[in-house]
Amino acid sequence: MPPRALPFCWKRAYRRASCNCCRDGEKTVGAQLTADARVRGVMFTGSTEVATLLQRNIATRLDAQGRPIPLIAETGGMNAMIVDSSALTEQVVVDVLASAFDSAGQRCSALRVLCLQDDIAEHTLKMLRGAMAECRDGESRPSDDRYRAGDR
Structure with missing residues (x-):
């Protein structure tokens, strides 16, 4: 503890x-x-x-x-997410951010490897980069509804 x-x-x-x-x-x-x-x-x-x-x-x-x-x-573990073209890209981005950055990425269950099907990789990575650009690190405030890595 x-x-x-x-x-x-x-x-x-x-x-x-x-x-x-x-x-x-x-x-x-x-x-x-x-x-x-x-x-x-x-x-x-x-x-x-x-x-x-x-x-x-x-x-x-x-x-x-x-x-x-x-x-x-x-x-400990090496957790991977495997995504194919049947997945909704918006949901993939939400799940990747939650798995990789909840608890500042310090959980043993945090996402470590993201495997994307070739024909969706470029679009998914573009959306993921955009979402990550909106992330703010540090402590969140109750009035701040943006995703905060490390304080979820």
Whole structure:
């Protein structure tokens, strides 16, 4: 959990001790934490390798009601969008911007590779360039309805 999100969680009735941020490159930290019976759920962002280790650790555990311990993991990947001539170009542009730039492109699920059918590539790229020229980076204001990369 990002450190800046902790105060939000604490205000929402989570006890301070129940919601923490752990940043450490060592796989042993995650193993130790998930082995602790007090841990009732795990949210993780990082490598697929470490997520697999965490999943293996909690897979053998059940909560007090006999249910598996939940794991929410967002892991690395190379996500591609493949577009053919049956796609509506305007929708493709909207989807590309959302996938590539929501969360400032920092999500593991962000679009990394756009594959366009040859006969639609020029038109689609022209529209995409135009839409990107309208994007503004930085923080948005409630009255500003333009797309803002990094603050969606």
